[in-house]
Amino acid sequence: MCALPEDALLKANNELNEVPEERAAKTESLRGKIGDLQRRDKLPQNCRTDDRMLVRFLRGNKFDVDKSLSQYTNYQNFRRKIPGLSVEDLTYDSVKEVLETGVFEIVEGKCSTGCQGIILYPPKWNMQHHKIEQIICAAFYMLEVLFEKHEDVEIHGIRLLEDFTNFSFFQQLKMEANLLTAGKPIMEFIQEVFPMRLKGVHLINEPWYVSTLIAIIKPFMKQKMRKRITYHRTNYDELNVYFSPDVLPATLGGSQSLAVPLVLQLCRD
Template sequence: MWGTPARSSMISHRAWFLFCVAIQTAPLSQSMADQHESIDLRSPPVDRPAGTGLGWFPRAPPPIYSCTLTPELVAKAREELQEKPEWRLRDVQALRDMILKEQPNLRTRLDDAFLLRFLRARKFDYDRALQLLLNYHAGRKAWPEVFHDLKPSTVKHVLDLGFLTVLPRPDPNGRYILCLRPGKWKPNDYPFVDNVRALYLTLEKLIQPEETQVNGIVILADYSGVGMSQASNPGPFLAKRVVSILQDGFPIRIKAVNIINEPRIFKGIFAIIKPFLKEKMAERYILHGSDLGSLHRNIPQSVLPEEYGGLEVQLDMSAWSRVLLDCDEEFIVEFCQPDPLEGVVLPDSMLFEGEQGSGQDDDTFRGLRSQLYYCY
């Protein structure tokens, strides 16, 4: 459900068509309906035959929230996230009321399942959850080249190249493993921002299951084949934006970042990234080099493909691609809508500052580039 004033003049023809064809309206509650007219912009459930790409990945939650956590995960959420099942929906309503009171013009989903993502990511701290929600939408506004017409079919070339995938089996802690292979990308292939688009869509899909919201994810980054052209292409300005989204602009818990097969030049790459990392996140970066034994102490062989000394079959890059491409209509409804921040007054200090400060970033990049050449 999206809380938004019913102003048809602010809705594009495309969005209006989607509204008429695939969208249902549903009131949140009588008290909320009195304050805020709500429109459900979620795509309707689609029956898919067995054996399609979605077979191994959990489906999106139902329109009306019903907890899908196992008793073990309920206990884990209580211990790690301060989530109390008996207060869960009360907390959601409290966050919803804050949004309606403090940001009445914000075009955002207000359904229970969506808001729970932000509460869990900030351990049920209402103020921090609201700030994360604002950062989430501010990131879209500040980086239009990433979020304009964002849907899986527009990044099929990234998925086909094998820049990223998700391993089909989670680790023993229930965390899905996002596998990045930046060496597969060459600057002449397509703009770097397309990689960011594919990464963001992957995160959006990964965060849908409640299990991921509680367990978090693990990143495995294989730097085989990364050279000077890839390392120097994004620059600190793009690096800062990507890190900002992952740390402060998206409701997902990144529990570990495992780097493998990193070349000497990675010291220069990490020098670009590290200034933007919070201390807690920086401590979660683990450099393994070519030591598979070190990797296996962090990610067991039972869930790794044979390329990384694992017991699974060869890495299938097409499996995750099918998961995303099967959800194209879902993402059209989620992202191809009017600006959610139109008419919203944001605090003076926000996470994303647009193009401001790019001159300083350029100066920083000139210094860091010399480090890259030195490492190379």
């Protein structure tokens, strides 16, 4: 663990309060607090408490042990609450069908600030075949694998790009119905559960009626999250400030063309 390049370690120190000499002690402190909750049956006995897992939560909370414990508890409770998210149920086979639709893609290469880019294609979500819980499970699995295989993402963070090309008004109405019940857990997942640094959410090719979707989930957004949403419409020059063409697929004006989508390569191996 921590076989990271010097620039990542320096960023972790400057932005996340990560001091190598204190890492082990804080990890052990967090593990002890988790153990106390397990002994009182507040957390499941089979949850991961290895160093790799705990440092992920410490980085996500700037090495504040109590905040890390709070998010770790949210994470475990969320996994028990959402169907399909338990340790036993969440496997590649359980999310393969959703991932193969292409609703998610992982950007090849890094964004301008070192962030890992993830693309979400809402028009590819077949709401008649896949429930919102299945989409959450697929996203959860993808992030778990990404963070496990690429430790630097914990430090540099993630930038999400949502491409609404060919998103119909009918799809909009169907998604509205889903978000009325799922808007709160989705924002809970993003803001309170998964220990990721979400540096920005970018919308491209969004029709005017997408604003209704944002309005539904906005009450569940923290102010920090609201400030990180950028609407690009069809302004690719503006988008390229954050996502350079060499990391974007050809459909978004980029030069990337993979025979097998990176998200599938990463998750199935």
